[in-house]
Amino acid sequence: MPSMIDHIVIVDRDLGVLVEQARSVGFTVTPGGEHAGGMTHNALIAFQDGSYIELIAFIEPEKRSTHRWWSRLWKGGGLTDFALLCDDLAAEVAAINDRGLVVPEPEGNGRLRPDGERLEWQSSFPQPVVGETGMPFVIEDRTPRSLRVPHADDETTHANGVTGIAGITLVVEDSDSSALALGAITGNPVESVDTSAAGVLAAKRSAVGSQPGHWIVIAQPDVARVDDLNEGGLPAKYLEKYGHGPFSAVLTTGASPGSLAPTSGAEIDANLLAGSRLRIA
Known part of the structure; x- marks a missing residue:
């Protein structure tokens, strides 16, 4: 399992x-x-x-693209x-298929770092285009992960005190x-x-990994509240505009992820980071 x-x-x-705004709220980028x-x-x-959080932009945003x-x-x-991390993606794809969800075979990708280092990984994407199911993709490194993910103290220490991701909330129909x-992908119970x-009719949660740690919550919004102007209308508005996908994330400053919930902590200004709903707990 991932x-x-x-x-x-x-x-x-x-x-x-994105970089400027992230730094303005205490992140090291x-x-x-x-x-x-x-x-x-x-x-x-x-x-x-x-x-980590990946801040990403299209080099030519006006140019139409088939990118997901x-x-x-x-x-x-x-x-x-x-994305969820695994160490053997071919085996993971087979296991997910055996658990009842058909996902595509791994496809390779890579990135050239500013220092000239070439990184390679492979991924399997349960949803070809974001918004279809909201399910995460699964990734395996082909080059050392330490090359892809910054890990030095000065790269992972943040003025706002964040030490990691606790969990993600997905809005689904x-x-x-x-x-x-979700259970087929994580390999864990979904309870x-x-x-x-506010604005959620039903919610279910799955752990990621075999040890207590990261979690994913799926939330079904009350679509009748789509025109509400208060917080209760936000999940339904998200579903209407974007389809299924990550509505919010909780970042921890040291508390165990398992002790936190989708509403834990204080929300970063939603006018920043393209409207991303991030909470620091």
């Missing part, structure tokens, strides 16, 4: 703006580089728990996708059917949890 949340993805038109194919470039916010994140860019960008897909979050 061992952890590898990273979350924030997409916007201008990488420089490390230059990433240009991806294979030359369509996108990125910068990374790396954490002590080994996970391009359509989301034109809907407004923001928190767009996320039907929590029951999405629970089946009903408290639905006290």
